[in-house]
């Protein structure tokens with residue numbers, strides 16, 4: 393039975409991905425900051441016959457990542473999914489949520505960086521041996537189209553400086569890791585989930601979570617080692633870096 397570990401499994405896209413893998417009978421290590429509050433996730437875990445287990449993991453608290461990595465030593469992880477992310481205190485469509493030029497809050501910015509860049513990096517470094525010991529050997533970092541420099545000025549504008557910078561950084565470290573880990577047979581990619589109606593995406597977003605996670609899982613299922621050169625989107629297309 394293949395196995396998957398995802399961060400941010402309590403809500404949004406992480407929860408949607410968790411349900412897809414659970415429905416296929418995968419061994420799912422579902423991580424979230426506060427398992428006691430993850431009601432819907434706990435319901436899925438309780439009905440899974442032990443295939444879905446819930447683990448505390450806060451990507452800002454590296455000791456919590458280390459603790460889980462220690463508990464899972466020797467456990468193969470076929471797919472490592474860095475889903476947890478933080479946009480900032482206000483969603484993009486809220487007044488003041490655009491993170492416009494001239495309005496940068498550098499305290500928020502530092503926190504966004506910690507969650508979106510250092511968090512996935514730490515998770516990758518902590519669980520790489522688990523991935524290397526698996527059959528599929530895939531690491532997926534959920535990024536965003538706003539991290540794509542190549543789309544700016546080509547249908548996409550500026551703004552979102554704090555969040556944008558972190559996703560561009562995530563793309564850069566993802567591409568670097570892909571090179572460093574390919575000799576071990578590990579495939580590392582960044583993926584844009586679409587603009588999705590979650591708490592982060594808000595109610596005006598383009599697509600629902602089911603469309604996004606179903607598309608992302610299809611891309612992940614079909615992933616080949618040669619795919620590391622591309623920045624992938626949920627619908628099977630690729631984006632400029």
Ligand SMILES: NC(=O)c1ccc[n+]([C@@H]2O[C@H](COP(=O)([O-])OP(=O)(O)OC[C@H]3O[C@@H](n4cnc5c(N)ncnc54)[C@H](OP(=O)(O)O)[C@@H]3O)[C@@H](O)[C@H]2O)c1
Pocket residue numbers: 399400401402403404405406424425426449450451452453474475476477478479507534535536537584585586587588589590591592593594597
């Ligand atoms: N929705 C979109 O339109 C969209 C577009 C592009 C990219 N993305 C990316 O897709 C991913 C999932 O987004 P989403 O829409 O599902 O967002 P969401 O609904 O806001 O969920 C965010 C998830 O990240 C978790 N999280 C936040 N900080 C964390 C931390 N320090 N440690 C561990 N978990 C933490 C949250 O846990 P708590 O419940 O504990 O806060 C929650 O599970 C993110 O990386 C996001 O940047 C989303």
